[in-house]
Amino acid sequence: xxxxxxxxxxxxxxxxxxxxxxxxxxxxxxxxxxxxxxxxxxxxxxxxxxxxxxxxxxxxxxxxxxxxxxxxxxxxxxxxxxxxxxxxxxxxxxxxxxxxxxxxxxxxxxxxxxxxxxxxxxxxxxxxxxxxxxxxxxxxxxxxxxxxxxxxxxxxxxxxxxxxxxxxx
Amino acid sequence: xxxxxxxxxxxxxxxxxxxxxxxxxxxxxxxxxxxxxxxxxxxxxxxxxxxxxxxxxxxxxxxxxxxxxxxxxxxxxxxxxxxxxxxxxxxxxxxxxxxxxxxxxxxxxxxxxxxxxxxxxxxxxxxxxxxxxxxxxxxxxxxxxxxxxxxxxxxxxxxxxxxxxxxxxxxxxxxxxxxxxxxxxxxxxxxxxxxxxxxxxxxxxxxxxxxxxxxxxxxxxxxxxxxxxxxxxxxxxxxxxxxxxxxxxxxxxxxxxxxxxxxxxxxxxxxxxxxxxxxxxxxxxxxxxxxxxxxxxxxxxxxxxxxxxxxxxxxxxxxxxxxxxxxxxxxxxxxxxxxxxxx
Numbered sequence: 001x002x003x004x005x006x007x008x009x010x011x012x013x014x015x016x017x018x019x020x021x022x023x024x025x026x027x028x029x030x031x032x033x034x035x036x037x038x039x040x041x042x043x044x045x046x047x048x049x050x051x052x053x054x055x056x057x058x059x060x061x062x063x064x065x066x067x068x069x070x071x072x073x074x075x076x077x078x079x080x081x082x083x084x085x086x087x088x089x090x091x092x093x094x095x096x097x098x099x100x101x102x103x104x105x106x107x108x109x110x111x112x113x114x115x116x117x118x119x120x121x122x123x124x125x126x127x128x129x130x131x132x133x134x135x136x137x138x139x140x141x142x143x144x145x146x147x148x149x150x151x152x153x154x155x156x157x158x159x160x161x162x163x164x165x166x167x168x169x
Numbered sequence: 170x171x172x173x174x175x176x177x178x179x180x181x182x183x184x185x186x187x188x189x190x191x192x193x194x195x196x197x198x199x200x201x202x203x204x205x206x207x208x209x210x211x212x213x214x215x216x217x218x219x220x221x222x223x224x225x226x227x228x229x230x231x232x233x234x235x236x237x238x239x240x241x242x243x244x245x246x247x248x249x250x251x252x253x254x255x256x257x258x259x260x261x262x263x264x265x266x267x268x269x270x271x272x273x274x275x276x277x278x279x280x281x282x283x284x285x286x287x288x289x290x291x292x293x294x295x296x297x298x299x300x301x302x303x304x305x306x307x308x309x310x311x312x313x314x315x316x317x318x319x320x321x322x323x324x325x326x327x328x329x330x331x332x333x334x335x336x337x338x339x340x341x342x343x344x345x346x347x348x349x350x351x352x353x354x355x356x357x358x359x360x361x362x363x364x365x366x367x368x369x370x371x372x373x374x375x376x377x378x379x380x381x382x383x384x385x386x387x388x389x390x391x392x393x394x395x396x397x398x399x400x401x402x403x404x405x406x407x408x409x410x411x412x413x414x415x416x417x418x419x420x421x422x423x424x425x426x427x428x429x430x431x432x433x434x435x436x437x438x439x440x441x442x443x444x445x446x447x448x449x450x451x452x453x454x455x456x457x458x459x460x461x462x463x464x465x466x467x468x469x470x471x472x473x474x475x476x477x478x479x480x481x482x483x484x485x486x487x488x489x490x491x492x493x494x495x496x497x498x499x500x501x502x503x504x505x506x507x508x509x510x511x512x
Contacts, residue, residue, distance in 0.1 A: 045215075
């Protein structure tokens, strides 16, 4: 008795007549695909068009270079201590400028760096910031240890990151 | 025309058809990738040459350099023969399909068919049945369970849909009264194509064509999530390329057949009213044939990326319980039309 009732009740997943003959459904599917074919595509064709990330993006860490050509870093060693991956190595030395300390050797091992941004957060001089650079490829391990020559970037290029840091962190 | 002249003309036609077929097959692959990309809101291959036109050559080059792996428990000879059968069937079927009306070149009356057999359609049906062997051999000789399952399912599917295909062709033959492809095209002169006179037969033939060529929504035998690759799992390098090309060649044959049987071949409606010079009319008609074939190929590719795949039992249900009765109804319908209008 209950079996007869169950098979006669109209369930929500039963197909309507038009759905059962399937041809209208095919036409609906085809029109959807056709609409998609005619829409503009959003593919960014690398390497001609590169993705410029917003200010909050954590790319590779760089040292800020003042217009005079000196680095802002005073070789306090805080970034080296806080780095969870032990990627930064700093060697301090004396100088005649207003800030007496400067890093004689500043190396970041990009193979160890995890791009966490803790060095940027802890720096008291705003001397090391995360840039927007994400294109890193090396062919041997020695090339991956970046010295001051590859890390110094002029301050004009890093303005939006510095603004972001001052507003939000 | 002497024997030598016939031989030379046929040889030229063979070369022409082979070249056109090979090019069309490789560019069918390219267009499939492009159109499938557009349907998914992305760009297809666009790096190799302008807009990616040279991509098929890069693909063939890559496949040539791959290692040819034969499984240990496979039957080596059958394993090697299977793709050859597939390609052979695909390319020889094209010999009987006419691409245009008779032309007069240098005083010779040439028919634009490689072989004008007076039972051309029977020849095509026979070759499609041979094509089942290719997949059966591939599935059995690979010595792996996925291949075997894929091969068995595919053979059963192809055999089931050949029946509705044959009966749909029966409806066309009732009107054309001949098995010769040129006669069938000429019986659709003007605008009364067979697709308009017998729409049910048209739909059953198109659906059977999809099933014969193992194209979605009927491609369970080679579906990746279900069967890893079906009957061509254990093939690599040029043997895989042969199956791959054979699938696209089958698609092209199916489109050409549908155009010949149902869409009026090379006829363009109302072209006589324009009264163009005859050579221009012939060129337009040949162009119309290729345009219709191209439109059908686009339809094949379009359907592949829009419709979900049928489950195997749904597929067999459809073949035996829906397509077969519909094709029989189609024959009755055509017979009634002939009786009423005495066409």
